[in-house]
Amino acid sequence: MPMDPGARIVGHESWNRYHLLSVAAPSVAAAAAPGQFVMVKVSDQPYPLLRRPLSIHGRDGDRLEFFFQEAGVGTAILAAKKPGEGLDLLGPLGRGFRPPERAAGRLATLVGGGRGIAPLFFLAEDLHSRGVKVRVLYGGRTAADLPLRQKFERACWETRFATDDGSYGFAGLVTALFAQEAAARRPDIVYACGPDPMFRTLAGAVRTLGVPAQFSLEAMMGCGIGACWGCVHRIRRDGRPAWTKICEDGPVFDAADIVWPEEA
Amino acid sequence: MADLTVDLGFLRLRNPILTASGTFGYGLEFQPYLDLERLGGFVVKGLYFEPREGNPPPRLVETASGLINAIGLQGIGVRAFREEILPRLRDLDTAVIINVCGADDDEYVRVVEALGRERGVAAFELNISCPNVQRDGACPALAPEATRALVKKVKAATAVPLITKLSPNVTDIVAIALAAEDAATDAISLVNTFLALAIDVETRRPKLGNVYGGLSGPAIKPIALRMVHQVASRVRVPVIGVGGIMTGGDVLEFLIAGARAVEVGTANFVDPRAAVRIVGELERFCEEKGIARLADQVGTLRLS
Numbered sequence: 001m002p003m004d005p006g007a008r009i010v011g012h013e014s015w016n017r018y019h020l021l022s023v024a025a026p027s028v029a030a031a032a033a034p035g036q037f038v039m040v041k042v043s044d045q046p047y048p049l050l051r052r053p054l055s056i057h058g059r060d061g062d063r064l065e066f067f068f069q070e071a072g073v074g075t076a077i078l079a080a081k082k083p084g085e086g087l088d089l090l091g092p093l094g095r096g097f098r099p100p101e102r103a104a105g106r107l108a109t110l111v112g113g114g115r116g117i118a119p120l121f122f123l124a125e126d127l128h129s130r131g132v133k134v135r136v137l138y139g140g141r142t143a144a145d146l147p148l149r150q151k152f153e154r155a156c157w158e159t160r161f162a163t164d165d166g167s168y169g170f171a172g173l174v175t176a177l178f179a180q181e182a183a184a185r186r187p188d189i190v191y192a193c194g195p196d197p198m199f200r201t202l203a204g205a206v207r208t209l210g211v212p213a214q215f216s217l218e219a220m221m222g223c224g225i226g227a228c229w230g231c232v233h234r235i236r237r238d239g240r241p242a243w244t245k246i247c248e249d250g251p252v253f254d255a256a257d258i259v260w261p262e263e264a
Numbered sequence: 265m266a267d268l269t270v271d272l273g274f275l276r277l278r279n280p281i282l283t284a285s286g287t288f289g290y291g292l293e294f295q296p297y298l299d300l301e302r303l304g305g306f307v308v309k310g311l312y313f314e315p316r317e318g319n320p321p322p323r324l325v326e327t328a329s330g331l332i333n334a335i336g337l338q339g340i341g342v343r344a345f346r347e348e349i350l351p352r353l354r355d356l357d358t359a360v361i362i363n364v365c366g367a368d369d370d371e372y373v374r375v376v377e378a379l380g381r382e383r384g385v386a387a388f389e390l391n392i393s394c395p396n397v398q399r400d401g402a403c404p405a406l407a408p409e410a411t412r413a414l415v416k417k418v419k420a421a422t423a424v425p426l427i428t429k430l431s432p433n434v435t436d437i438v439a440i441a442l443a444a445e446d447a448a449t450d451a452i453s454l455v456n457t458f459l460a461l462a463i464d465v466e467t468r469r470p471k472l473g474n475v476y477g478g479l480s481g482p483a484i485k486p487i488a489l490r491m492v493h494q495v496a497s498r499v500r501v502p503v504i505g506v507g508g509i510m511t512g513g514d515v516l517e518f519l520i521a522g523a524r525a526v527e528v529g530t531a532n533f534v535d536p537r538a539a540v541r542i543v544g545e546l547e548r549f550c551e552e553k554g555i556a557r558l559a560d561q562v563g564t565l566r567l568s
Binding site for chain 1: 287320
């Protein structure tokens with residue numbers, strides 16, 4: 001299993017509480033696939049004790065990018081790290097996104113909400129290189145919650161933006177933007193990462209459209225390697241819902257297999 | 265090279281490092297990261313006879329230098345373990361120990377009967393902290409009589425050596441240890457996790473789906489060490505120390521307190537190579553201090 005205990009931070013951009021780290025991590029980078037994640041040790045001290053899961057945002061040669069939002073003690077320590085500092089990475093872990101069969105010419109719509117945009121850049125690059133027509137829908141509460149908008153605007157696929165307050169792009173939820181887009185042209189496949197309410201609305205929309213979808217779930221994780229059974233979500237397996245490990249069996253699942261709490 | 269071997273009487277270990285049940289999966293999860301044969305042995309995740317669902321999430325919450333878990337012993341059950349997992353473990357040159365659970369005394373017995381004649385099982389570790397339907401949800405670990413009764417039944421059902429794992433959530437852990445010894449347990453391991461609670465002040469709700477969970481990690485090490493010392497001072501059977509071990513230095517503390525072997529737990533989550541790293545740290549410690557035989561350190565706490 002590749003690991004990079006001696007990875008090194010080579011870049012750090014930040015926008016308020018959002019951060020983009022660029023990390024030289026040759027072994028993990030070589031093995032990484034879109035939708036996979038790493039477990040990062042943020043401190044050598046006993047608190048915070050556990051590693052933090054970070055989805056892989058992008059890859060450039062032997063460098064990996066991680067996009068995250070400061071949300072607690074672990075991410076706050078990570079947010080204070082500067083280029084030149086070392087970082088202990090375990091990964092790449094988990095099962096990532098699967099490209100569509102007969103990829104060339106297919107239309108894939110990628111829906112990201114808030115920090116959930118993180119894994120979709122790597123995925124968009126990968127799908128684009130396979131000849132898939134990529135359309136990204138990137139939503140946030142305000143323009144300030146779309147810190148990567150310029151990066152997506154510069155990319156060689158189409159991105160549309162949505163803000164709840166209309167301060168940038170479409171005024172409304174990213175799921176409303178999705179409904180509008182899908183009505184104009186039905187995608188062949190949908191990929192998404194974001195908060196639970198976004199997933200639930202989108203799950204209903206893709207079911208109605210009859211379009212396959214893959215969602216990347218987020219969870220607090222103890223180990224990231226399937227040993228602790230701490231990060232489970234209700235997933236249908238052989239038709240029957242069971243507590244399923246997000247780290248090992250996911251983080252990406254078929255939307256049709258994900259059971260949301262009110263259905264359970 | 266120092267001699268790290270451990271003689272538990274019923275079992276010889278390459279070194280005193282075992283892994284704690286529930287923190288090492290079924291062992292196979294760690295094969296990409298370490299050589300299982302470098303360990304003294306490992307204890308697989310607690311097995312009920314039947315497969316088990318586990319608790320609703322959130323199942324984990326991190327606290328100061330610790331982790332509270334309420335996994336609920338989700339697991340595959342004896343049949344899947346015997347058919348899918350054990351064949352991949354039994355030829356390893358290391359001690360494979362099976363942690364045994366039960367909803368009532370009968371289920372514990374069924375687990376050891378089903379696995380006791382299988383090749384490659386070095387010992388059973390009895391998880392007496394399982395909530396027990398027979399005792400209205402109270403676990404056998406909480407009372408000496410219930411512990412004695414359960415250990416007797418399980419001993420009568422198998423010839424495989426038995427380690428009884430004690431809960432720290434009791435008023436007198438020595439009384440429970442003596443009851444297990446009286447019922448002929450071959451060894452005692454302690455401690456299991458400490459019953460704990462974490463609260464979200466915004467919502468006033470517990471942070472775990474199960475409300476309470478078990479606290480592990482460096483936060484509990486001093487309490488575990490005290491309990492190991494109390495028990496090791498009173499029982500004759502070997503004691504295995506468990507609780508917050510992160511380094512070779514932590515292992516030595518447990519040995520000095522009277523443990524003959526230890527189980528590394530939460531550290532496996534932080535670093536999947538932790539158990540083997542700790543073996544290396546013990547080797548270096550012995551070399552630096554000129555210790556020829558690590559077992560000579562056991563029970564050497566100076567009290568005067």
